[in-house]
Amino acid sequence: MKKILLAAMLGWLSVFTTGCAVSSGQESTGQYVDDATITARVKSRFAEDQAVAATRISVETLKGVVQLSGFATSETERQRAAQLAAGVPGVKSVQNAVQVRPPQS
Numbered sequence: 001m002k003k004i005l006l007a008a009m010l011g012w013l014s015v016f017t018t019g020c021a022v023s024s025g026q027e028s029t030g031q032y033v034d035d036a037t038i039t040a041r042v043k044s045r046f047a048e049d050q051a052v053a054a055t056r057i058s059v060e061t062l063k064g065v066v067q068l069s070g071f072a073t074s075e076t077e078r079q080r081a082a083q084l085a086a087g088v089p090g091v092k093s094v095q096n097a098v099q100v101r102p103p104q105s
Helices: 002-017 029-048 075-086
Strands: 057-062 065-072 093-096
Touching: 029 057, 029 065, 029 075, 065 075, 075 093
Parallel strands: 065 093
Antiparallel strands: 057 065
């Protein structure tokens, strides 16, 4: 009975101690939180800026690298989104995959 209890406790312990990796490619829970904070700050800057439509541009962050995707109505908006993202503390680089699609009449 003691061996079964000990095995069960060790099993639970291994679940909690190996739970540090958040997902494939992420180093730790701390890194995940940092990335989530960067993403939130970039989105907040988009929402505050008159030139960028925050609803059309998606933001993802992995290890401080911000990936932008979605659509802009002009090259100016596309570049402004990258500029805003690059200005957020903790951003190492910005990969701008936003496509320019002029508004349809």
